[in-house]
Amino acid sequence: MPKSVALPADAASAARVHASLNVPGDLFDLTGEVAAVIGGTGVLGGLMAEALARFGATVVVLGRNKQRGQARAEKINRAGGISVFLGIDAMCADSVLEAMRTIQQELGETTVLVNAAGGNHPDATLKPGGDVCKIPLDAWRDVFDLNLLGGALAPSIVFGEAMVAAGRGCIVNIASMAGMTPVSRVGAYSAAKAAVINLTKYLALEWAARGVRVNAISPGFFPAEQNSKLLFNEDGSPTERSAQIIGHTPMKRFGAAEELAGAIVWLASSKASSFVTGQNIVVDGGFSSMTI
Ligand SMILES: NC(=O)c1ccc[n+]([C@@H]2O[C@H](COP(=O)([O-])OP(=O)(O)OC[C@H]3O[C@@H](n4cnc5c(N)ncnc54)[C@H](OP(=O)(O)O)[C@@H]3O)[C@@H](O)[C@H]2O)c1
Known part of the structure; x- marks a missing residue:
């Protein structure tokens, strides 16, 4: 074993080192990409919109809430x-088709689609000790419609068809750690997100040879609007459910939206994740690895 490591005298010349290695320095550069973030009006999608813009993409923030969407774009x-x-x-x-065509006409082909619209429905959430058979079928349907059909399938098909025609593109579906192992009391949401993960893999294999990559990110628990009532009491204190979640999370805390930036930028970059498709990237503080 050497007793000390002597650095070469000119070791600080980073630019020269970069040029001689087989690793491009612009691995995460998204300049020239046109990214459409559906659900960019929300907490996690909004952060992802910022992350993609931070690395050079032109970002279209999409959602129903004009005020929040414009505020995010202005920021x-x-x-x-x-x-x-x-x-x-x-x-x-x-509406999805119209949005795709508007982007095409105004900004060019969408090269990155992030499907971040989704959430649960109060009628599809079981009360503690409740009976799953009492959840109305319509509530299951609403949750499937939002998370699977509107939240992933329809935009993937509409934007994906254009990407396939252009021979290039990448889709990232925001699934959930609940899609891998169901989370108690939110069976419809868990099953819908499981379908999103399966759909991600399916579209990935359909389009892999046609220049379009399809991946998913599965966040664990991140405070946002759609889960605020489940996680926090009206006075802002954590609910019993929050305590259970954190107790089951090895990192002993919720995630912060910024902690999804690395995963979305990596998956959006056709240089950094060029050989990655059909994958589900879990960002959950270890929740899904927890046993006893
Ligand atoms: N927070 C978490 O812990 C967590 C964990 C795992 C997965 N996720 C997933 O992450 C994604 C983002 O959720 P979030 O936690 O950031 O919650 P959020 O802040 O409530 O965002 C939900 C987003 O969905 C959009 N949306 C809902 N219905 C829509 C529709 N019909 N058309 C277009 N957009 C619609 C909302 O936009 P408008 O209101 O403007 O339409 C909003 O931007 C969801 O898919 C969620 O299931 C979240």
Whole structure:
């Protein structure tokens, strides 16, 4: 074993070192990409929109809430990025098609699609000790419609068809750790997200040889609007459910939205994740690895 490691005198010349290695320095550079983030009006999708813009993508923030969407796009523009808000109802196929065509006409082909619209429905959440058979079928249907059909399938087909025609693109579906192992009391949401993970793999294999990669990110528990009532009491204190979640999370805390930036930028970069498709990247503080 050497007793000391002597650095070469000119070791600080990073630029020279980069040029001689087989690793491009622009691995995460998204300049020239046009990213559509459906659900960019929300907490996690909004952060992902910022992350993609931070690395150079032109970002279209999509959702129904104009105020929140415009605020997010303006925040990106003020910071020196390029972003615009576009209204969309992901549950309406015509609205998705119209959004895709508007982006195509105004900004060029969408090269990165992030499907971050989704969430649970109060009627599909079981009360503690409740009976799963009492959850109305319509509530199951609503959750499947939002998370699977509107939240992943319809936009993937509409934008994916254009990407296949262009021979290039990448889709990232925001699934959930609940899609791998069902989370108690939210069976419809868990099953819908399981379907999103399966659909991700299916579309990946259909389009792998046609230049389009399809992957998923499965977040663990991140405080956001759609789960705020489940996680926090009206006075802001954590619910019993929060304590259970954190007790089951090896890192002993919730995730922060910024902690999804690395995964989305990596998957969106056709240089950094060029050979990655059909994968489900879990960002959950260890929740899904926890046993006893
Ligand atoms: N937070 C977590 O712990 C967690 C964990 C795992 C997975 N996820 C998933 O992450 C994604 C983002 O959720 P979030 O936690 O950031 O919650 P959020 O802040 O409530 O965001 C949900 C987003 O869904 C959009 N949306 C709902 N219905 C829509 C529709 N018909 N058309 C277009 N957009 C629609 C909302 O936009 P508008 O209201 O503007 O339409 C909003 O931007 C969801 O798919 C969620 O299931 C979250």
